[in-house]
Amino acid sequence: MSTESAERAATAWWSKEPADAAAELGVGLDGLTAVEASERYSRYGPNELTAAQAATLWQLALRQLADPMNLMLIAVTAISAAIGEVSTAIMVGLLVVFNVWSGASQERKAQASVDALATMQVPQVRVRRDGGVVAIPAPELVPGDIIELEAGDIVPADARIVRATTLETQESALTGESAPIEKGAAALPDPATALGDRTSMLFQNTSVTRGTATALVVATGMATEMGAIATMLSTVERVQSPLQRELSALTRIIGAVAWGAVVLIVGLGITRGQSFSELMFLGTAVAISAIPTGLPTFVQGMLSWGASRLAEAKAVVASLNDVETLGATSAICSDKTGTLTMNQMMARSVWVGGETFTVDGSGYSFEGRVRRTQGDEIPLGAPIAYALALPNDATVSADGVVVGDPTEAAFVVLAQKLGVDVPEAQRRFPREAEVPFDSDYKFMATFHHVEWQGERRLVGVVKGAPDVLLARSSRAYLPTRDTVPVGELADAVTEEIEFRSSQGLRTLALALRVYEEAEEAAVLADPMAAVSELGFVAVVGIVDPLRPEAKVAVDEAHAAGIDVRMITGDHVVTAAAIGRELDLPGEGLSGAEFAALSDDEVDARLDELSVFGRVTPQDKLRLVQRLQARGEVVAMTGDAVNDAAAIKQADVGVAMGSGSEVTKQAAKLVLTDDNFATLVGAVKLGRVVYAKITSYLTFQLSQLIALLMLFVVASLIDLNDGVALTPVMVLVLNFAVSIFAVLVILFEPEPPGLMQRPPRDPSAGIASPRNVVRWLIYGGALFVAALVPLLAGQDELSPDEASQPMTMAFVIVALGTLTTGLQLRRDPETGLTAPWGRGTRMLLWPLAFIVLATELDFMHDWLYTSSLTGWEWLACIGLTLAVMVVVEVDKAFRRRRQEKVAPTVAEAVAPARGR
Numbered sequence: 001m002s003t004e005s006a007e008r009a010a011t012a013w014w015s016k017e018p019a020d021a022a023a024e025l026g027v028g029l030d031g032l033t034a035v036e037a038s039e040r041y042s043r044y045g046p047n048e049l050t051a052a053q054a055a056t057l058w059q060l061a062l063r064q065l066a067d068p069m070n071l072m073l074i075a076v077t078a079i080s081a082a083i084g085e086v087s088t089a090i091m092v093g094l095l096v097v098f099n100v101w102s103g104a105s106q107e108r109k110a111q112a113s114v115d116a117l118a119t120m121q122v123p124q125v126r127v128r129r130d131g132g133v134v135a136i137p138a139p140e141l142v143p144g145d146i147i148e149l150e151a152g153d154i155v156p157a158d159a160r161i162v163r164a165t166t167l168e169t170q171e172s173a174l175t176g177e178s179a180p181i182e183k184g185a186a187a188l189p190d191p192a193t194a195l196g197d198r199t200s201m202l203f204q205n206t207s208v209t210r211g212t213a214t215a216l217v218v219a220t221g222m223a224t225e226m227g228a229i230a231t232m233l234s235t236v237e238r239v240q241s242p243l244q245r246e247l248s249a250l251t252r253i254i255g256a257v258a259w260g261a262v263v264l265i266v267g268l269g270i271t272r273g274q275s276f277s278e279l280m281f282l283g284t285a286v287a288i289s290a291i292p293t294g295l296p297t298f299v300q301g302m303l304s305w306g307a308s309r310l311a312e313a314k315a316v317v318a319s320l321n322d323v324e325t326l327g328a329t330s331a332i333c334s335d336k337t338g339t340l341t342m343n344q345m346m347a348r349s350v351w352v353g354g355e356t357f358t359v360d361g362s363g364y365s366f367e368g369r370v371r372r373t374q375g376d377e378i379p380l381g382a383p384i385a386y387a388l389a390l391p392n393d394a395t396v397s398a399d400g401v402v403v404g405d406p407t408e409a410a411f412v413v414l415a416q417k418l419g420v421d422v423p424e425a426q427r428r429f430p431r432e433a434e435v436p437f438d439s440d441y442k443f444m445a446t447f448h449h450v451e452w453q454g455e456r457r458l459v460g461v462v463k464g465a466p467d468v469l470l471a472r473s474s475r476a477y478l479p480t481r482d483t484v485p486v487g488e489l490a491d492a493v494t495e496e497i498e499f500r501s502s503q504g505l506r507t508l509a510l511a512l513r514v515y516e517e518a519e520e521a522a523v524l525a526d527p528m529a530a531v532s533e534l535g536f537v538a539v540v541g542i543v544d545p546l547r548p549e550a551k552v553a554v555d556e557a558h559a560a561g562i563d564v565r566m567i568t569g570d571h572v573v574t575a576a577a578i579g580r581e582l583d584l585p586g587e588g589l590s591g592a593e594f595a596a597l598s599d600d601e602v603d604a605r606l607d608e609l610s611v612f613g614r615v616t617p618q619d620k621l622r623l624v625q626r627l628q629a630r631g632e633v634v635a636m637t638g639d640a641v642n643d644a645a646a647i648k649q650a651d652v653g654v655a656m657g658s659g660s661e662v663t664k665q666a667a668k669l670v671l672t673d674d675n676f677a678t679l680v681g682a683v684k685l686g687r688v689v690y691a692k693i694t695s696y697l698t699f700q701l702s703q704l705i706a707l708l709m710l711f712v713v714a715s716l717i718d719l720n721d722g723v724a725l726t727p728v729m730v731l732v733l734n735f736a737v738s739i740f741a742v743l744v745i746l747f748e749p750e751p752p753g754l755m756q757r758p759p760r761d762p763s764a765g766i767a768s769p770r771n772v773v774r775w776l777i778y779g780g781a782l783f784v785a786a787l788v789p790l791l792a793g794q795d796e797l798s799p800d801e802a803s804q805p806m807t808m809a810f811v812i813v814a815l816g817t818l819t820t821g822l823q824l825r826r827d828p829e830t831g832l833t834a835p836w837g838r839g840t841r842m843l844l845w846p847l848a849f850i851v852l853a854t855e856l857d858f859m860h861d862w863l864y865t866s867s868l869t870g871w872e873w874l875a876c877i878g879l880t881l882a883v884m885v886v887v888e889v890d891k892a893f894r895r896r897r898q899e900k901v902a903p904t905v906a907e908a909v910a911p912a913r914g915r
């Protein structure tokens with residue numbers, strides 16, 4: 001953004017009179033000429049937002065190729081080709097190609113390919129040019145232009161209101177405020193007025209829901225409030241997923257161990273005087289043994305599987321690594337409007353004549369009834385029916401589509417629930433005069449001839465601010481349609497307003513007056529003067545209701561040890577009321593109060609802060625950063641542009657499918673059904689994915705350790721010139737055998753109770769000391785079992801021909817690989833009991849392959865194997881069973897330790913919930 005643009009963006013336009021704002025821009029209030037507009041366009045540039053370009057397929061492929069595991073495989077391919085092991089070089093080379101292609105194509109598929117910021121621009125806008133009003137493309141708008149807006153328009157740029165008539169705008173996309181905002185031309189005295197309270201301003205990409213306006217454009221493109229968010233987005237760097245960080249560290253460790261072992265074993269070979277070709281053959285075998293060749297493929301495949309499952313559950317990930325990150329989520333920061341709530345205004349309560357009625361239903365659905373507090377249903381009478389149905393310009397279809405003001409839509413829905421056919425009532429009793437709503441007098445009145453107590457009478461029906469209508473009333477209606485002096489109920493009305501406000505409800509009042517026939521001409525001639533001596537009808541409490549599934553989803557997140565915080569642009573009182581419904585602990589904190597706290601103060605109070613109201617995009621971003629600073633894995637949900645920066649910063653940025661395209665582009669996960677509960681389901685799936693990845697790594701690395709130890713010991717004791725198994729044997733173990741064990745883990749159903757466990761600690765890492773010990777135990781057991789026949793038949797070993805001891809070692813490692821995969825399909829529960837998934841049945845194929853590898857002549861020639869006797873097969877099976885016992889004993893100890901020391905999540909989080 002240029003210096004001039006920055007200065008314009010920093011100007012408190014809302015505190016200036018329209019003429020002063022125009023003078024500061026060097027224009028008048030009559031509009032620009034075409035020449036002036038052209039000069040300003042050259043100076044300020046197009047009214048467009050900019051976005052980062054998506055990575056190309058080649059760029060994604062290069063990133064995959066630079067993965068340390070793939071680099072190691074490339075080295076193995078080159079060495080194999082150099083020493084004439086062509087089949088080995090081809091197999092490993094094809095694996096590299098597959099890894100790169102699979103990873104790049106999956107990332108490309110998940111990556112957003114549209115410039116979302118650009119698509120948000122309004123195509124046309126009405127602007128004053130050369131003394132007339134013309135329509136121009138929104139990108140051609142410049143500071144100093146005078147624009148004309150009406151209900152239904154999208155505001156094309158930031159603008160200072162010059163004139164307004166009954167103007168209201170919906171700013172939830174920018175501020176998070178769920179209710180429409182009344183706007184006017186009056187200057188605000190405080191230059192520090194918060195964004196959501198700048199009633200003399202219009203902001204880009206918000207919408208006009210009522211009235212008309214003439215406004216002076218003061219900022220365009222990246223100088224707008226939307227542009228400020230776009231700029232903030234460009235400065236926020238995405239964080240690596242926990243899995244990326246952990247696998248990167250693990251890959252470095254594996255690489256160091258693998259090449260260290262190669263150097264050691266080749267060095268020992270040199271001391272034995274082996275030839276170069278023999279050393280390279282040995283080194284290739286060791287490298288293939290020490291490198292988990294299937295690791296990138298499995299992890300990509302597992303993440304791709306998770307992404308597909310998420311898509312089926314209406315959650316689309318932007319990157320495969322984000323699937324696993326979901327499972328590590330320990331804190332969720334959720335926007336309120338449109339995420340936890342429906343972003344639909346709904347009447348929740350009706351107060352009539354001292355009696356309160358509750359309203360069933362949800363959002364703009366006509367389903368629901370009006371009941372007394374005791375629970376029995378009651379049809380309220382004509383006064384409230386007329387007052388709800390007639391002074392209304394909004395329409396609501398049976399399937400919930402609204403045209404017009406959301407608050408009026410709530411009244412239409414309430415009338416329908418009371419049995420009033422609103423369109424028919426408006427047709428039968430047409431409007432004969434009206435007083436349009438204005439923020440100065442805060443009410444709207446319409447006048448109709450209706451049926452009243454058997455006669456056709458002129459009735460004025462009024463809706464507006466409760467205190468205003470109360471002051472204009474002389475009587476008050478009871479539920480029975482009788483009236484009493486309004487003074488008898490004035491205190492009760494005030495008490496109802498205060499109570500509903502404390503619950504976060506917006507209150508509006510209804511009133512009416514029945515005029516005598518002799519008064520009708522005067523009323524129709526001067527309707528404003530007739531809005532007096534009213535009969536006060538009702539106080540209606542309106543709220544943006546919770547999504548029906550939100551409370552259940554929040555409870556499930558709490559049960560899983562995940563803290564949920566709500567951050568919204570709504571007022572703190574409204575936010576706190578929703579927080580109480582969701583059982584979020586602590587009192588509400590305003591954005592101004594949050595901004596006033598130092599980082600140390602925020603960190604000290606984070607456990608007791610769950611509800612934040614009237615926050616800015618900067619506040620949301622800071623909250624996410626403070627949570628990350630203390631080690632939390634943060635998911636941030638939202639649907640509006642004001643959420644985008646925090647969503648990009650979060651470990652898991654979550655956008656709603658109906659939200660802005662900017663937010664979707666910044667997010668790592670998009671919920672296509674806008675359902676907060678879908679996020680909790682996605683967290684569960686993320687945990688499933690991580691559990692399967694850790695089981696796979698335990699399986700894969702225990703096999704790696706066993707093979708590596710075989711080669712190291714064989715070299716140290718000069719067993720078969722250090723060649724424990726041939727390179728082709730190792731490749732077959734890694735692919736033809738291991739793949740089936742992997743499928744057993746992959747196809748195992750999710751374990752029960754997964755969402756009653758605490759989130760995993762990412763700082764512990766995959767290669768935690770406890771996990772490394774497990775790998776050593778499992779791998780050590782398999783190594784000892786495979787070493788036994790090599791030592792027992794040492795005299796028969798030959799590096800140039802097949803032998804029973806090497807074949808037995810191959811069979812034991814193969815069988816141990818399959819049984820370990822079977823056992824690790826559930827962890828720490830035993831994998832040797834039912835239910836048996838479809839993956840377990842696939843183990844028959846590798847078992848058949850292992851038998852054939854020892855019996856068929858062409859397999860002997862390819863793998864350097866030989867036939868085994870019955871006793872040799874029994875020995876192989878017995879040694880494999882010993883490995884299985886070691887694994888099961890370890891898992892039994894882990895289950896017992898877990899039962900003793902791990903408190904339930906519910907117990908662990910109960911103190912936090914009660915704070």
